[in-house]
Amino acid sequence: MSNTGRSTVPLLAARDLVKAHGRTEALRGASVELRAGEILAVTGASGSGKSTLLHCLAGIVRPDTGSVTYGGERLDQLPEQRLSELRRTEFGVVFQFGQLIPELTALDNVALPLLLAGARRQEAQAKAGEWLERFGVRGQEELRPGEMSGGQAQRAALARALVTGPKIVFADEPTGALDSLASEQVMTALTHTARESGTAVLLITHDAQVAAYADREVRLADGAVTPLEVAA
Numbered sequence: 001m002s003n004t005g006r007s008t009v010p011l012l013a014a015r016d017l018v019k020a021h022g023r024t025e026a027l028r029g030a031s032v033e034l035r036a037g038e039i040l041a042v043t044g045a046s047g048s049g050k051s052t053l054l055h056c057l058a059g060i061v062r063p064d065t066g067s068v069t070y071g072g073e074r075l076d077q078l079p080e081q082r083l084s085e086l087r088r089t090e091f092g093v094v095f096q097f098g099q100l101i102p103e104l105t106a107l108d109n110v111a112l113p114l115l116l117a118g119a120r121r122q123e124a125q126a127k128a129g130e131w132l133e134r135f136g137v138r139g140q141e142e143l144r145p146g147e148m149s150g151g152q153a154q155r156a157a158l159a160r161a162l163v164t165g166p167k168i169v170f171a172d173e174p175t176g177a178l179d180s181l182a183s184e185q186v187m188t189a190l191t192h193t194a195r196e197s198g199t200a201v202l203l204i205t206h207d208a209q210v211a212a213y214a215d216r217e218v219r220l221a222d223g224a225v226t227p228l229e230v231a232a
């Protein structure tokens with residue numbers, strides 16, 4: 001796949017997703033496409049179904065009906081084992097906070113996905129160090145998440161999401177717990193690195209300043225993507 005490219009064929013496509021949590025219909029026919037290398041913002045009010053959409057797209061949750069296609073494969077129909085392999089190798093995820101493992105240092109947190117992929121410890125740690133540096137988390141390698149600022153922890157979480165060279169990073173309100181300066185630093189680091197490596201980003205946010213970093217924006221309302229924005 002080209003590094004520079006936003007091709008017209010979607011890398012990931014969701015069609016008519018429906019997903020209920022008990023009696024709440026979080027998604028009611030949501031459709032969205034993500035192209036290779038594209039940074040797409042998904043915005044919408046709280047409760048509009050953004051996180052549920054991300055979970056379906058990333059293969060964390062299966063939709064009740066509708067399809068998710070990734071590189072020609074029906075993600076929503078894959079066996080759990082293949083899904084977890086995809087999540088480990090081709091997808092990276094970042095949530096609002098707390099996804100780093102509290103007992104591990106920043107360096108070991110970032111090295112972990114490499115170790116899971118079979119890298120040797122020394123090699124994994126060297127690469128993790130490079131990625132922390134790339135995200136401006138310098139001199140913090142030996143700190144545990146609780147000892148870092150929110151912005152530093154989020155940048156370490158981004159380094160962890162990107163260290164394996166995923167095709168797509170799914171970020172659910174990655175700046176939701178940060179002040180505006182830290183938020184800008186996180187978004188700059190994320191978009192710069194994603195563009196450099198040709199990684200597509202699905203970015204959920206309710207902050208217009210954060211959405212402005214994306215190439216394109218779609219809006220969710222009541223579990224569906226509003227048609228006006230789809231056409232844009």
Ligand SMILES: Nc1ncnc2c1ncn2[C@@H]1O[C@H](COP(=O)(O)OP(=O)(O)O)[C@@H](O)[C@H]1O
Nearest residue numbers: 021022024026045046047048049050051052053
């Ligand atoms: N695990 C769950 N159990 C019950 N209801 C849920 C669950 N997750 C989400 N919901 C409900 O589904 C709707 C959409 O939630 P969500 O996808 O988290 O929206 P958003 O991320 O836009 O705030 C909301 O009404 C929410 O309360």
Ligand SMILES: [Mg+2]
Nearest residue numbers: 050051052172
């Ligand atoms: Mg949410």
